[in-house]
Amino acid sequence: MTAVWVTIGSLAVATAALKLAGPLLLGGRPLASGAMSVIELLASALLAALVVVETFGKGWALTLDARALGVAFAAIALAKRAPVIVAVLGAAAVAALARAIF
Numbered sequence: 001m002t003a004v005w006v007t008i009g010s011l012a013v014a015t016a017a018l019k020l021a022g023p024l025l026l027g028g029r030p031l032a033s034g035a036m037s038v039i040e041l042l043a044s045a046l047l048a049a050l051v052v053v054e055t056f057g058k059g060w061a062l063t064l065d066a067r068a069l070g071v072a073f074a075a076i077a078l079a080k081r082a083p084v085i086v087a088v089l090g091a092a093a094v095a096a097l098a099r100a101i102f
Helices: 001-027 034-057 066-079 084-101
Strands: none
Touching: 034 066, 066 084
């Protein structure tokens, strides 16, 4: 086997072990309410971090380009309670227009 397949296999086993560790350690007991409130916020925090990295990152550097204008449009549209489809399509249009101009 190549090193790639060994890495994939190792990661698969590690992922399965991590998923199994939670139920084994809890033993059927529910999580504490404080832990549940933190876990509920993790998805939003991860999504926000991914948006920031994909918007402002270029390799190992930070950049400010048309993507930032698109995200800014979407943020303003959603703050004004616009439908999500309007925010997404508007952000795409703003980013495309900015790329065409610059």
